[in-house]
Amino acid sequence: MANISGKKSTEYTSTLLDQLKDYQETFWKNPNYNTVLPTLSVDRNVIFQANRRLERFAPYLEDAFPDTKKSKGIIESPIQEMNEIRHFLSIDGCVLIKRDDLMPVSGSIKSRGGIYEVLCFAEDLAVKNGFNSESDDYSDLANEKFRRIFSQWQIEVASTGNLGLSVGLMASTLGFKARIHMSHDATTWKINKLRQNGVDVKIYDDNFSNAVAAARESSKQNPYSYFVDDEGSKLLFAGYATAGERVKKQLSDMHIEVSKNKPLVVYLPAGVGGSPSGVAFGLKLQFGDAVIPIFVEPTHVPSVLLGMATGLDHDISVYDLGLDGKTAADGLAVGRPSMIAGRYMKNKLFGIATVSDQNMFAYQGMLKKLENIEAEPSAVVGIRGLIQSKEIAEIPDTATHLIWSTGGSMVPAETMREYEDHAITIFNQTHFE
Numbered sequence: 001m002a003n004i005s006g007k008k009s010t011e012y013t014s015t016l017l018d019q020l021k022d023y024q025e026t027f028w029k030n031p032n033y034n035t036v037l038p039t040l041s042v043d044r045n046v047i048f049q050a051n052r053r054l055e056r057f058a059p060y061l062e063d064a065f066p067d068t069k070k071s072k073g074i075i076e077s078p079i080q081e082m083n084e085i086r087h088f089l090s091i092d093g094c095v096l097i098k099r100d101d102l103m104p105v106s107g108s109i110k111s112r113g114g115i116y117e118v119l120c121f122a123e124d125l126a127v128k129n130g131f132n133s134e135s136d137d138y139s140d141l142a143n144e145k146f147r148r149i150f151s152q153w154q155i156e157v158a159s160t161g162n163l164g165l166s167v168g169l170m171a172s173t174l175g176f177k178a179r180i181h182m183s184h185d186a187t188t189w190k191i192n193k194l195r196q197n198g199v200d201v202k203i204y205d206d207n208f209s210n211a212v213a214a215a216r217e218s219s220k221q222n223p224y225s226y227f228v229d230d231e232g233s234k235l236l237f238a239g240y241a242t243a244g245e246r247v248k249k250q251l252s253d254m255h256i257e258v259s260k261n262k263p264l265v266v267y268l269p270a271g272v273g274g275s276p277s278g279v280a281f282g283l284k285l286q287f288g289d290a291v292i293p294i295f296v297e298p299t300h301v302p303s304v305l306l307g308m309a310t311g312l313d314h315d316i317s318v319y320d321l322g323l324d325g326k327t328a329a330d331g332l333a334v335g336r337p338s339m340i341a342g343r344y345m346k347n348k349l350f351g352i353a354t355v356s357d358q359n360m361f362a363y364q365g366m367l368k369k370l371e372n373i374e375a376e377p378s379a380v381v382g383i384r385g386l387i388q389s390k391e392i393a394e395i396p397d398t399a400t401h402l403i404w405s406t407g408g409s410m411v412p413a414e415t416m417r418e419y420e421d422h423a424i425t426i427f428n429q430t431h432f433e
């Protein structure tokens with residue numbers, strides 16, 4: 001059990017901890033936002049190179065995943081305006097949604113990090129076996145020669161679901177053996193989809209944090225196993241951060257100005273904190289002070305908030321606080337934050353809002369009813385941040401708001417209908433001020 005009453009715990013933190021213990025919705029404002037800190041090992045150049053690596057792989061990806069044909073092998077999602085929600089919630093500035101629920105391959109934000117890390121490993125192996133990354137055609141990686149090399153290796157990852165889809169489908173497509181370790185929160189359709197694609201799925205009767213530890217151990221036993229570590233991988237982080245360059249281009253194509261007077265406020269759902277931190281980091285590189293990142297977590301699993309507010313990061317979990325960690329947001333059901341998210345976000349994250357499951361369903365209903373957008377429960381919580389923004393003095397009326405929707409298009413139609421019947425009922429019963 002971590003020491004949460006130690007010297008880092010101020011009076012402010014203890015009021016906050018009481019609210020968290022009580023499962024109340026709250027907002028934590030990061031006291032270190034915009035302070036100057038030493039640079040860390042992932043920097044502008046690492047992210048720049050990650051974007052270039054994904055461009056080199058585009059010819060391969062275009063052949064491997066037909067839904068990337070339109071974008072010529074670049075795995076990306078659109079940004080759209082949400083005027084109905086803007087009016088409904090009386091927001092002054094422009095309200096946008098980033099449709100990562102439509103991301104090719106995994107139908108979630110995990111297509112950014114998971115695919116990138118598998119491609120890095122594949123490129124490494126290929127180069128060791130005579131592939132020239134500067135002059136050879138990446139479509140050649142689909143040839144028998146490379147598939148045979150890849151098939152000697154097993155790629156393993158622990159996941160609540162979507163990272164498993166992203167890593168598992170990319171790995172098996174390249175010819176790797178893939179093994180996904182899943183926590184008891186994993187939904188049946190995600191497990192089935194992986195198994196149908198020849199991926200070995202191991203289910204633990206345990207929470208995500210313990211499943212990761214078990215998976216890491218299992219991978220260590222096998223010299224031909226490569227482990228994608230959701231709790232600490234800098235490659236995953238870099239993959240997520242490639243979003244920065246792309247969003248900058250998309251907003252510029254939409255003629256949306258982003259500046260200190262017209263900041264971009266971005267609302268990102270956080271589980272372990274890896275994907276939202278990577279994206280926020282990538283956006284900070286592009287927009288600097290003009291972007292204001294805010295995370296949103298379930299009231300039952302505020303893991304990144306707890307780690308950052310206490311300064312204990314990965315050394316504390318929501319179970320230490322006595323929380324049950326239970327939420328219908330399977331993608332956010334992560335009790336212990338990542339080893340790197342808190343460090344990389346220390347001066348870059350504006351704050352974190354928490355949301356009840358009840359309101360999460362209301363937002364899912366709101367998205368469906370007002371905008372006809374279908375997203376999974378984890379993906380919609382950004383709306384809580386949007387509502388909160390009205391009470392944040394640093395956010396001017398001129399701000400542009402970007403809700404990052406993180407997953408949904410792979411949810412089977414029948415499961416989605418069940419989610420939405422429930423969500424629309426709750427939306428109709430909810431009073432929004």
Ligand SMILES: *Cc1c(COP(=O)(O)O)cnc(C)c1O
Binds near residue numbers: 274276331406408
């Ligand atoms: C994984 C996931 C998140 C959160 O990402 P973390 O890296 O765990 O913080 C949010 N939404 C969905 C749909 C996800 O699958």
